[in-house]
Amino acid sequence: MMPHARPASFYLWGQPLFDRILARSWQLLEPTEAELQPDLLLPGSLNEPIIQGGGRVLSNVCTHRGARLLREPCARKNLRCAYHGRSFSPEGKLLGRPGFEDAPPSAEDLPSLPLHSFGPLQFTAIQPALPFPSQLQERLSFLPLENFHLDPAATRDYTVNAHFLLYLENYLEGLHIPFVHPALNQALDWKSYRMELFPGGSLQIGLANADGPAFELPPGHPDHGQRIAAYWYALHPCTLLNFYPWGLSVNRLLPEGPERTRIRYHSYVWKEELRGKGAGGALDQVELEDDAIVEEVQRGLRSRLYRGGLLSPRWEQGVAHLHRELDALLADPTDTL
Ligand code: FES
Ligand SMILES: [Fe+2]
The missing domain is CATH 2.102.10.10 (Rieske [2Fe-2S] iron-sulphur domain)
Structure with a gap:
């Protein structure tokens, strides 16, 4: 059956969200x-x-x-x-x-x-439901993370007037990229975009267009020979780790209310000379485009007529995976908080 876009966990605010989901995740x-x-x-x-x-x-x-x-x-x-x-x-x-x-x-x-x-x-984590995902270490061991340095001048907050799960759902799919992010779309070979799911999150892989910056991947790496412009990791439900050839952009989702989320950005720079280029270039612009569309969805979901749509099997697997994990946490009988 095709997954549905509006799970039971939606609009959750208060104790079930805090104790069963947020306190049980990294x-x-x-x-x-x-x-x-x-x-x-x-x-x-x-x-x-x-x-x-x-x-x-x-x-x-x-x-x-x-x-x-x-x-x-x-x-x-x-x-x-x-x-x-x-x-x-x-x-x-x-x-x-x-x-x-x-x-x-x-x-x-x-x-x-x-x-x-x-x-x-x-x-x-207060009481983690899952071990920390090993997927990151396995995929990213080629990066010298000890050489990634925090740039305090690039730390910033955005406020989005939407539930944090709507923000996360938007992050989890690449289907909106050509429509919402025309400049980012230019930097990507959008049709080659793909994703992988793992317990506790997902990875989206963006391939560079012909001349954009790409990772230098060593022989033996699962993506060796491909021009990868971005590894976008979501760790459910509050952490986004965006690896680009210049370094790492970290976004933390801080839920502040049923229709309010703060997004905190930190930048860890590796190759300063590649900053501002390619898929990891105009991050502020991409953020504002995402914030605007997510706020549109928040307004749309107040409708009495909207029933929830089907999710695309090719593009929205990450959204369906999030829904399954949230529903499992809400139903978990081992919850002791
Ligand atoms: S000594 Fe800390 S609350 Fe009493
Ligand atoms: Fe986006």
Whole structure:
């Protein structure tokens, strides 16, 4: 049966989305220079207080009565709670607990979250439903990710007045490229576009037109001999990793409301001389074109007459794959949050 465009998970906002989907998927951490950095995981939706640094992610909530522990970035040191003076090591171990001198020992260390590093990127999850996808490492091991450097001047936010899943659905298909992105379409050999699905996300592969920049792929690479202009990875449901011959453009989807999403951009540059060229060139323009069409869809979906359309088997497999994974998470009986 052809998949349908409007799954049960749509328009989801609140606890089922936060606990069953967002808390169970891998999230990219904000880059930081600080040794210990307080942060919120998915500000605007999950709002989970965390401390990152020193190769760890810890809960930033005191295990006594729940006060926030670390308020400012700082060098590595023991942490003292401002409420009743409990102290913890930078690894989260409970060191002191005033008022409990006569009480029996208790297991009240700070909870620790899993951490997965991929090049300069660090991911965590509150309770991951799946291991971090191995597909990225397998496909991209030819890239010297240690030479990719964050360009802070290129960090920016966009606000889109649409549900974040509509934004993600748009990202997951190349069918709209010739219609919405005429300039990007010029840089691509659109008919050769293809995609691969894997647990937790998908990969879209854009081939360069005749003279655009392409990756130099070593012999033995699955795409060796092809002129690849872009590897577009979606890690469901909040992380987009766009690899171009110049480097990596990272987009984090930060859901802020049922019809509002912030898109945070970071650029990691490898070959400065290729920036601004080819499929990874005019990223701001492509973003504004996508934002405008996604907001159109948000308005269209308020219709009482729209019933949801069929998805193209050639072009919209990624959208159908997302729907299946979201529905499986919503129905997962092992959910313990
Ligand atoms: S809440 Fe932290 S010591 Fe009481
Ligand atoms: Fe697009």
